[in-house]
Amino acid sequence: MAISTDQVRPSSQPASNRAGRAPTTVLCVIATLGGIFALQNWSVAADAGNAAGPLNTEFVSFLRAATGQNDAQATPLESILSIAMSSHPQIAAARHKVAAAAQRVPQAAALPDPMLSNTFWPIHDQALQTAGGRVGHQMALSQQVPWPSKRTARTAVAAREIDVARAELAKVELEIITAIKLAYYQCWLTDKAISILKDNQELVSDLIQVSQARYKTGGSQQDVLRAEAEHDKLEARLIELRKQRTRAHANLGVLIQQPIDFTPTIAADLGVNQVHAQLESLIASAEYCNPTLRGLSAEVARDRQKENLACQQKYPDMQLGIAWSLIDDNTNVISPVANGHDNINFTFGVTLPIWRDKINAGIREAAHTRSDSQYRVQAERDRLRGQLRRQLADAFAAAEQKKLFDERLVPRTQQILKIATADYQGKKADFTDLIDIYQELLGYQIQVATIEATLASTIAQVERSVGCTVTP
Numbered sequence: 001m002a003i004s005t006d007q008v009r010p011s012s013q014p015a016s017n018r019a020g021r022a023p024t025t026v027l028c029v030i031a032t033l034g035g036i037f038a039l040q041n042w043s044v045a046a047d048a049g050n051a052a053g054p055l056n057t058e059f060v061s062f063l064r065a066a067t068g069q070n071d072a073q074a075t076p077l078e079s080i081l082s083i084a085m086s087s088h089p090q091i092a093a094a095r096h097k098v099a100a101a102a103q104r105v106p107q108a109a110a111l112p113d114p115m116l117s118n119t120f121w122p123i124h125d126q127a128l129q130t131a132g133g134r135v136g137h138q139m140a141l142s143q144q145v146p147w148p149s150k151r152t153a154r155t156a157v158a159a160r161e162i163d164v165a166r167a168e169l170a171k172v173e174l175e176i177i178t179a180i181k182l183a184y185y186q187c188w189l190t191d192k193a194i195s196i197l198k199d200n201q202e203l204v205s206d207l208i209q210v211s212q213a214r215y216k217t218g219g220s221q222q223d224v225l226r227a228e229a230e231h232d233k234l235e236a237r238l239i240e241l242r243k244q245r246t247r248a249h250a251n252l253g254v255l256i257q258q259p260i261d262f263t264p265t266i267a268a269d270l271g272v273n274q275v276h277a278q279l280e281s282l283i284a285s286a287e288y289c290n291p292t293l294r295g296l297s298a299e300v301a302r303d304r305q306k307e308n309l310a311c312q313q314k315y316p317d318m319q320l321g322i323a324w325s326l327i328d329d330n331t332n333v334i335s336p337v338a339n340g341h342d343n344i345n346f347t348f349g350v351t352l353p354i355w356r357d358k359i360n361a362g363i364r365e366a367a368h369t370r371s372d373s374q375y376r377v378q379a380e381r382d383r384l385r386g387q388l389r390r391q392l393a394d395a396f397a398a399a400e401q402k403k404l405f406d407e408r409l410v411p412r413t414q415q416i417l418k419i420a421t422a423d424y425q426g427k428k429a430d431f432t433d434l435i436d437i438y439q440e441l442l443g444y445q446i447q448v449a450t451i452e453a454t455l456a457s458t459i460a461q462v463e464r465s466v467g468c469t470v471t472p
Contacts (some may be wrong), residue, residue: 014185077184081177083256085227101161106443107157108154117140125249135325138325142319155311156305157305161302167294170467174467180256182457185457186251187248190241196449197442200242200442200445202225205356207438208231219427226435227431227435230439252264270456286465287381289466299376300370310359316353319349322344324342326342336363384465388465391462395458398455405447405448411446413437414440420434420437
């Protein structure tokens with residue numbers, strides 16, 4: 001999430017300016033929690049929701065047993081992903097496509113079915129008559145044998161189809177993983193915001209006590225009422241955040257087919273403090289990790305084999321056969337010079353690939369198809385590089401913003417708040433300045449959580465683009 005310079009400018013501005021800006025900043029940041037992940041419009045989330053089966057409360061026990069967690073402990077993201085990988089219907093469908101593609105290889109390598117035929121003459125005096133006797137039956141067995149290199153090319157095409165199906169499986173898995181991660185980070189963000197507001201409720205309670213003590217020594221009752229109003233505002237924001245958390249849990253539940261009454265406990269730390277340093281090295285991995293590039297490369301290899309198969313069509317196929325004729329050895333129909341033995345003969349034939357226009361057109365078609373695949377690989381590679389550059393820029397900017405808030409803005413604002421509280425108790429500062437500084441601190445804390453969730457979601461998108469996992 002981008003942070004404007006107005007939001008991060010320290011408290012050197014007049015208090016009157018900060019007074020009008022600080023509540024607005026906090027409200028805008030909290031309102032962003034419900035929509036920050038809407039920008040990640042992953043179609044797989046909707047598809048997964050449509051594919052979700054009936055509610056099953058036994059899944060709750062299974063998930064808890066698999067993760068080894070109870071209600072008081074965090075549910076690891078890795079465990080949720082593992083369960084989704086083993087049970088998600090879209091992934092199961094893609095795996096069956098891979099299995100189906102594997103079964104096409106033996107079919108492509110096999111010979112065509114042989115042909116068994118029988119010619120017979122049911123009318124005795126109308127049968128074929130030869131010098132050797134009357135023919136009752138002629139049985140033949142024939143087998144078509146393609147040119148040897150044609151079978152090899154067909155088998156290679158079928159094998160490349162397996163690689164295409166595997167790349168599609170990897171793509172579906174990455175989409176599911178990314179959608180689950182984004183939903184998990186949304187749950188984390190709402191939990192973190194709720195935790196921050198609860199901590200600030202304690203801080204506001206302290207401000208109420210300070211204002212009450214000041215009121216007893218001649219201060220204004222307006223300070224007490226304003227501090228109590230700030231406490232009520234926090235409660236109103238907590239109600240909104242709890243609603244957003246329920247929705248976030250529902251979105252996560254749809255993706256992993258959880259029952260509606262299961263609420264996972266989200267981990268307290270997303271672990272993105274050092275992982276951004278590994279992002280730059282992932283660009284080199286995209287060439288062999290990205291499933292879309294792998295699938296397109298497999299298509300290029302498949303189309304090359306198809307082109308080779310098209311070139312093989314100029315070679316003839318063979319037809320091999322054996323035939324047996326049943327001869328009637330009745331002496332009334334046999335020639336005196338014949339023995340009446342049954343006939344056995346062998347046949348051999350070849351196709352005549354003489355229609356060169358058809359064959360050449362098939363070769364040109366295969367060449368154009370192969371060129372199309374090669375250009376699509378190049379276009380996808382360029383698109384991926386541009387996308388990674390944008391995502392890495394977002395990740396590094398979020399990391400720098402997080403460092404700025406963690407190391408400078410938040411600590412300094414906390415120190416300013418302590419000093420302002422002491423000055424207010426000593427009647428050296430106005431309560432309005434104290435509230436302004438508190439609201440500014442709250443806004444910074446919410447922005448830190450938002451930036452961390454944004455950084456985690458950006459890393460998830462980088463992993464999806466690259467196809468490899470970021471390891472800290």
